[in-house]
Amino acid sequence: MGERQTLDPADLPTLRQLSVASVVAVAIAVVLGITAVLPAELGVDPTGVGNMLGLTELGLMKQRAEELTPEIDPTSAERSDTLSLTLQPGQGAEIKAAMRLGDTMEFLWVADNGPLFFEFHGDETGKPARDFTSYEKATKQRSEGIFEAAFNGKHGWYWKNRTKQPITVQLTTSGVYQSISKQ
Incomplete structure (x- = not known):
């Protein structure tokens, strides 16, 4: 087996650094959700960025396809x-x-x-x-x-x-x- 390495506590992130990184990750997720996911999935674009990127049309196409797709009834065989x-x-x-x-x-x-x-x-x-x-x-x-x-x-x-x-x-x-x- 190889030599066991020990971690120096000075090399680990502090609680403050972990908190800041977590807040930044959540903020990025919220921004992506509002600007990309909502327009692409639901056709909802509160910021206008989804429309500029063509994502709103993608979401609207998905909604139209769902409306036009008949539900499959398992009793219809x-x-x-x-x-x-x-x-x-x-x-x-x-x-x-x-x-x-x-x-x-x-x-x-x-x-x-x-x-x-x-x-x-x-x-x-x-x-x-x-x-x-x-x-x-x-x-x-x-x-x-x-x-x-x-x-x-x-x-x-x-x-x-x-x-x-x-x-x-x-x-x-x-x-x-x-x-x-x-x-």
């Missing part, structure tokens, strides 16, 4: 479903998926015995059913696509059989939505 229903002549029926803003669903529906009149639409949570949003209205034998919910609510299809024979429609969906069911 990828899922797949297949449902079918048989419509007698003149009969109508609906299948709707409960979705949140930004949820996406890939879909394919096929009618087995001819075209069906349909309306793809959404009912926003908290609004009267008569205030629905229509996405597509047509007569087809099949339809497919990817849908992104523009609001929280139920989104889906109303089909009506305008022919003289029964028609079975099969709907296959996959994506992020809470549930899907016949209405």
Whole structure:
């Protein structure tokens, strides 16, 4: 082992020197917090230095990004479903998926015995059913696509059989939505 060195108390800082160094360190931390951290993190710039250094814009960009980023809900998980229903002549029926803003669903529906009149639409949570949003209205034998919910609510299809024979429609969906069911 090496030779043990002893410290000379004269070489150590005094209590006054330690106190001054601590006060200076705290003062520097406060100045940096006010001039750099507040503008960069929160977009708050009481001195104007953060604006001169471009830090205020950084903080405001961070706030805008947080506002635009949707909260991730752990209950929204990828899922797949297949449902079918048989419509007698003149009969109508609906299948709707409960979705949140930004949820996406890939879909394919096929009618087995001819075209069906349909309306793809959404009912926003908290609004009267008569205030629905229509996405597509047509007569087809099949339809497919990817849908992104523009609001929280139920989104889906109303089909009506305008022919003289029964028609079975099969709907296959996959994506992020809470549930899907016949209405």
